[in-house]
Amino acid sequence: MKALDTFYNEKLFRSKLEAQYAVFLNELGEKWEYEERAYDLDDGDRYRPDFWLPRLEMFLEVKGGLPNEREIRVARKLQFFTGHDVLICSGYPLEREGRLFGWSEQNGGRFTEEIVQWAYNGALYLDDGFELRGPKLCQARIAALIERFDYGRVTPRVVNYDSLPF
Numbered sequence: 295m296k297a298l299d300t301f302y303n304e305k306l307f308r309s310k311l312e313a314q315y316a317v318f319l320n321e322l323g324e325k326w327e328y329e330e331r332a333y334d335l336d337d338g339d340r341y342r343p344d345f346w347l348p349r350l351e352m353f354l355e356v357k358g359g360l361p362n363e364r365e366i367r368v369a370r371k372l373q374f375f376t377g378h379d380v381l382i383c384s385g386y387p388l389e390r391e392g393r394l395f396g397w398s399e400q401n402g403g404r405f406t407e408e409i410v411q412w413a414y415n416g417a418l419y420l421d422d423g424f425e426l427r428g429p430k431l432c433q434a435r436i437a438a439l440i441e442r443f444d445y446g447r448v449t450p451r452v453v454n455y456d457s458l459p460f
Contacts, residue, residue, distance in 0.1 A: 297358075301444040310445070311386070312344055314438040315356050318387040321434035324418045325349060335371040343372060343380070350418070352379040360384050361393065369395045370405065381410070381420070388412060388435045394420060 297309035303320070305328055307313040312328070319326045325348055332342040345354035353376075355361075355369060361382050369380040372395075379396040394408045413421035414430045 298445045302441070309356075309358075310443060311358055312356050313443055314441065315345065315354070315383070315387060317441045318434045318438040319345070319347070319418070321437045322414060322418045322430065326354075333372060333376060335368070335375055339368065339371065341368055341372055350379075350420075352381055355380060355382045357382060357384045360390075366393075366395075369393075373397070373405070386435070387438050388431060392420070 297311070300307045300310045300313040302313040302316055305316070307316065307328065316326065316328065327346040327348070329342050329344060330346060332340050334340055343353040344356050346352075347354055353372060355365070357365060361369070361384065365382065369382055372378075373380045377397070379394055381392045381394050383392045384390045388411075391409045391411045394406075394410045396406045396408070398404055398406045408422055410420040410422050412431055413419050414428055414434075
């Protein structure tokens with residue numbers, strides 16, 4: 295199924311799922327940038343990550359299903375070439391655990407891959423302990439799932455209310 299261009303918060307997203315993650319992050323007060331920059335990887339690969347989360351200093355990639363080998367390879371390359379962690383989330387917010395590609399200083403430094411989930415304690419963070427999700431995360435998930443979006447390449451209509459006859 296082809297993803298629908300989706301308009302939310304004055305941004306055009308490449309899919310409804312990406313827009314739902316923007317709602318999820320907004321509900322939790324997390325700042326984000328959407329597809330702001332493309333990165334040259336290697337072998338001529340050029341990649342534009344879905345989200346940059348400045349406070350967490352990591353990229354967030356959103357996938358409709360589980361990531362395939364190519365998507366995992368690109369995430370590893372992005373982490374290697376930028377030095378920033380890359381989180382791949384599959385499905386709706388909180389539907390599945392995420393895969394975090396990072397770097398560990400232990401054992402002389404090595405690349406890591408962890409299964410993590412979102413957690414919230416006054417601020418959004420990642421947890422590998424799989425604690426119960428709090429109400430704030432659940433509220434953000436619900437807000438993301440029930441948000442109504444405009445689809446297609448739409449231009450938001452600006453209405454001058456002073457010019458209306460009533």
